[in-house]
Amino acid sequence: MRRLLWFRRDLRSEDNPLLCFGGEVLPIFIFDTNILQKLQKDDKRVSYIFHYVSKLKEELRLLGLDLKLLYGDPVAIIKELHALYSFDEVIASGDYDAYAKQRDLEVSHILHFRYLHDTYIFKHDAVLKDDGTPYYLFTPFYKKALQLLQNKNFKALHLASHTLIDEAYKGIFSFDGLRFRALAFRIESLGFIAVSLEFQTLQTKIEALKQKLQNYKEQRDFLDADATSHLSSELRFGVIGVRQLLRELLSHPHSEPFIRQLLFRDFYAYLLFHIPYLETKNYKYGFNGIEDIKKYQNFCEAKTGVPIIDAGVRELLSSGDMHNRVRMIVASFFTKDLLLPWQWGEAFFAKYLLDYDKASNVLSWQWSAGTGVDPQPYFRVFNPYLQSKKFDKEALYIKRHIPELQHIEPKYLHDEVSLFALNLADYPKSMVHHKEAAKIAVEIFKKKM
Ligand SMILES: Cc1cc2nc3c(=O)[nH]c(=O)nc-3n(C[C@H](O)[C@H](O)[C@H](O)COP(=O)(O)OP(=O)(O)OC[C@H]3O[C@@H](n4cnc5c(N)ncnc54)[C@H](O)[C@@H]3O)c2cc1C
Known part of the structure; x- marks a missing residue:
């Protein structure tokens, strides 16, 4: 099998389901110009992503792989890559907002798209009422999710063995005439300014969180207490997998209030999946604010x-x-x-x-x-x-x-x-x-x- 492994919201090699698919593979990350062109030149997220993409590139090297960094429109890029390499499939973890869904739909018209579950604890059809419909209230969703959590397996995933596609034979990543190009490995190549950010290792953050759990519920609202995990960006970009986090925390006696917040994150993505118009429109009330x-x-x-x-x-x-x-x-x-x-x-x-x-x-x-x-x-x-x-x-x-x-x-x-x-x-x-x-x-x- 020849596979295109497309990293998006899962910027890590550990416990990443994408790496459970073996064969001849080409791992890629695309700096998406449709998104980048709307950002300010000093947008912190670009520096953040750049840091973790670089780290992922190093991690994959240790596995004998190399992450190719591309820049452009993802649909056009994948079309050209497929024309050159004839992949059997592209594999990526789910991304569910309207733009991502449309992009992925277009890619699925080019080649077989295998969608993986990674970003959230539950798949969108896993926590349902007895009649098979989704919950619209958090509390019953939460109760059902807690029950399901008890039987869920969060064991570490086993990586498959891979062979890196020999890119040299097409010379594509040094070819500038295509609609995309390989990047010099600098943030400035993207037209952005490097912003200095503080990065703590995940283990440091997780150990700190374990110390905070006992008082998390009482302290999390106090503005000077530093009582929360500060893991939302890592979860957002999949620098840490939510399964990894649960593996670390589930057996902790005081973890439930924290897991409740993680389930809020799941619930919101679940609602957006089941009611996509929420992205822009009210569910309740005709009042739309007064523009001023x-x-x-x-x-x-x-x-x-x-x-x-x-x-x-x-x-x-x-x-x-x-x-x-x-x-x-x-x-x-x-x-x-x-x-x-x-x-x-x-x-x-x-x-x-x-x-x-x-x-x-x-x-x-x-x-x-x-x-x-x-x-x-x-x-x-x-x-x-x-x-x-x-x-x-x-x-x-x-x-x-x-x-x-x-x-x-x-x-x-x-x-x-x-x-x-x-x-x-x-x-x-x-x-x-x-x-x-x-x-x-x-x-x-x-x-x-
Ligand atoms: C108006 C508004 C906008 C928000 N926008 C975002 C956003 O764009 N991205 C984002 O990740 N969070 C958002 N949140 C939720 C929350 O504020 C952040 O997740 C939290 O401040 C991150 O800090 P932490 O990692 O220390 O959280 P912790 O208290 O340690 O919580 C652990 C994790 O649970 C999740 N989480 C916690 N609270 C919520 C919540 N209320 N809703 C959904 N997930 C939650 C986050 O992934 C967080 O990292 C928003 C909340 C409000 C009220």
Whole structure:
């Protein structure tokens, strides 16, 4: 068998089902120009991917393979590769957003496409109700998933033996006249700027996580507690396989609250798979937000005048990350206090989050907006001041990201009226009065039910 092994969201050699298929193989990774051309030149994700693709290339070398890096439109590239090498099949792990599905469909018209299950714990048809239909509520999905987990086997996969296709006979990877070309192994070849990022080994992160598990449930919402795994980007790009992670954690006595979050990740991808229009459209309520460029700009520039919101946006812009609790507070403020379309907020996060994942982001935004499948009830509007008072009592998080507020006592930062009265010279006054804004939002949703 002659196989094209296409690495995408599975940038690792360990426990990768792609490597369980042997024979004559050509492993590839494609820097997809359809995606790259929409990104800013200093996009952190390109540096992140570049780091792990380089690592994967080294790992595959140890297995006698070589990862070919390609640049261009995946469908065109695979068409040309197939014309040159006559593969029996292309193999890749599932990728389920609308763009990925269309791309894969087009590739499947060129040659046989073997789709593997890797990214999530469960296949999309594995956790179903007794009548065979999908769950639309998280709690029953979770209960069923937990039952199924007990019988699931997460043993390490065995790699097949491979022979690398002798690429030399076509000279394709040094041939520039094709619509794709082999890359010089530098990020600048992609037209991007290298951004320096900190990388910890997976083992370091997993060992740290094991120490955190006992207090994870109680501490994960506190902004300065460092109580979570910081593994979302590694999971997003498959640098760690979710099966590997479960192997490490399932027997741990305090792992359940953490596994619950992993199952949220599964649930959101499952919902997007079963209801694809969720990617852009509401499931509930006819209210689509009110487009207001000025409000949106203030938000994007961290000038809302609400400390916890501006701190969150600054964290995102500077690091590519935002604490989960702050993501929830920000998304609620954006859709309820500012009444902006959730799709705008989703797009803003999509631009900057290192762990950006279509399913998790869209479904979380729809949850916060109250428009999703199993959303936050529309009448529950987070009070950003009470949230910061509870989860950032000493305002350490706020002050870290907004040094202009360093000298202000925390009690002012957690109270709308007192903060407003301070008349600060170097920090804007709040764009909205939270209590009034929340009342208006609830009225609007009531009418659109
Ligand atoms: C508005 C909004 C947008 C979000 N966008 C994304 C996104 O684009 N990509 C993304 O990976 N997560 C997203 N999340 C979920 C969550 O904020 C991040 O997964 C989490 O902050 C990552 O930190 P961690 O790895 O330390 O999480 P941990 O608490 O250690 O959780 C472990 C893993 O579970 C998964 N997870 C945790 N919470 C959630 C959740 N609520 N929904 C889905 N998966 C979860 C992640 O893969 C995470 O790495 C979003 C949440 C909100 C409220």
